[in-house]
Amino acid sequence: MSAARTLDRRASVAQLFRNRGDSLLVSGLGGPTSDAYGIGDHPLTFYLWGAMGGAAMVGLGLALAQPARRVIVLTGDGEMLMGMGALATLGVQKPANLAIVVIDNGLYAETGLQQAHTARGVDLAGVAQACGVKAEVVETQAQLDAVEPRLYREPGPFFMNLRVPPVASILELPARDGPYLRSRFRTALLGPDCHL
Amino acid sequence: MTTASWPDEIFDVLVEGGVRQVAYVPDAGHKRLIERCIAAPDMQAVSLTTEEEGVAMLAGAFLGGQRGVLLLQSSGVGNCINMLSLPAECRIPLLMIVTMRGEWGEFNPWQITMGQGTQASLEAVGVLVNRAESAADVVPTVRASLSLAYNTGRVVAVLLGQKVIGAKMFRKGDTK
Numbered sequence: 225m226s227a228a229r230t231l232d233r234r235a236s237v238a239q240l241f242r243n244r245g246d247s248l249l250v251s252g253l254g255g256p257t258s259d260a261y262g263i264g265d266h267p268l269t270f271y272l273w274g275a276m277g278g279a280a281m282v283g284l285g286l287a288l289a290q291p292a293r294r295v296i297v298l299t300g301d302g303e304m305l306m307g308m309g310a311l312a313t314l315g316v317q318k319p320a321n322l323a324i325v326v327i328d329n330g331l332y333a334e335t336g337l338q339q340a341h342t343a344r345g346v347d348l349a350g351v352a353q354a355c356g357v358k359a360e361v362v363e364t365q366a367q368l369d370a371v372e373p374r375l376y377r378e379p380g381p382f383f384m385n386l387r388v389p390p391v392a393s394i395l396e397l398p399a400r401d402g403p404y405l406r407s408r409f410r411t412a413l414l415g416p417d418c419h420l
Numbered sequence: 421m422t423t424a425s426w427p428d429e430i431f432d433v434l435v436e437g438g439v440r441q442v443a444y445v446p447d448a449g450h451k452r453l454i455e456r457c458i459a460a461p462d463m464q465a466v467s468l469t470t471e472e473e474g475v476a477m478l479a480g481a482f483l484g485g486q487r488g489v490l491l492l493q494s495s496g497v498g499n500c501i502n503m504l505s506l507p508a509e510c511r512i513p514l515l516m517i518v519t520m521r522g523e524w525g526e527f528n529p530w531q532i533t534m535g536q537g538t539q540a541s542l543e544a545v546g547v548l549v550n551r552a553e554s555a556a557d558v559v560p561t562v563r564a565s566l567s568l569a570y571n572t573g574r575v576v577a578v579l580l581g582q583k584v585i586g587a588k589m590f591r592k593g594d595t596k
Contacts, residue, residue, distance in 0.1 A: 248484075250480070270483060273509075275475075275476060278479075278503050278506060281473045281474075283480060285480025285481035287484075289441070289484025290485070307476075309468075310469070310476075313469055403510060406482075409483055414485045
């Protein structure tokens with residue numbers, strides 16, 4: 225592990241999404257859902273509160289359905305480890321409009337700060353690369369500044385491993401009601417007629 | 421196994437029903453249907469590493485305005501259980517078409533555990549289950565299940581009995 229993990233997690237997420245435009249955001253359970261809400265609620269954000277391991281694949285289905293929109297999945301290292309096969313599926317499918325940001329603190333923060341495999345030598349960016357998914361490791365402010373526009377413009381699938389210090393996210397609590405989150409997102413994306 | 425017409429007829433029902441995304445784990449029982457979906461210009465067929473990927477993917481498809489179907493074998497149902505909390509909790513429609521193993525004339529004892537547990541596992545997490553036990557049942561069951569899923573925002577599984585599909589036979593020396 226590099227000693228370079230100097231980025232503030234919430235501030236980094238805020239920077240990455242400050243110019244999100246009409247992009248679609250799916251956040252993975254735990255810290256990333258807190259971060260996605262903490263930087264400002266948005267109807268085109270779909271918060272996952274469960275379904276651990278599924279965030280990247282929700283992103284794929286959405287990206288295939290909406291090829292003209294940028295789809296960004298914001299998730300954590302523990303969540304990505306549980307669904308690591310999805311990286312192989314993305315590598316085969318190659319959705320050009322999909323980017324995955326993994327906030328990697330090397331911890332299962334929700335459950336008591338236990339070390340994840342990512343703190344013990346497992347390199348998710350390396351896994352993504354090996355699956356044919358272009359990947360960048362981001363640990364410093366200079367790297368973050370350089371990668372920010374690529375999050376929206378780099379032909380996907382594009383994987384960003386955002387390595388942050390080993391601390392928990394600051395807890396934020398967006399709505400948990402599934403049908404509300406679903407319909408809010410679909411109304412904003414597809415218009416009110418999608419419910420007819 | 422003789423060439424049955426129901427795989428092609430399921431394909432027609434999916435086209436009629438507006439299905440655009442097909443998620444699958446390769447499966448002998450679904451071989452013909454998967455081939456039809458891959459060849460269809462208006463469908464995106466996505467091969468998965470494990471079945472729960474498809475549950476998540478098709479939730480994303482619905483959020484994006486497209487309908488999907490998940491094709492899997494009964495052994496893969498067990499892989500899906502926790503991921504089904506996503507469509508169940510969000511009332512996102514999902515159609516799963518499951519080819520059964522571990523029942524009628526099964527050769528491989530390792531298929532029995534999940535095959536016999538498939539329907540109970542699905543029902544335990546709130547999935548509505550419809551079974552087809554004859555070739556004539558298949559198409560009406562799939563059509564009704566697709567309507568049920570998309571009209572009511574539910575997860576619906578069609579179980580295609582092993583009696584319909586035909587038990588897979590293994591002979592020493594076979595190459596496939």
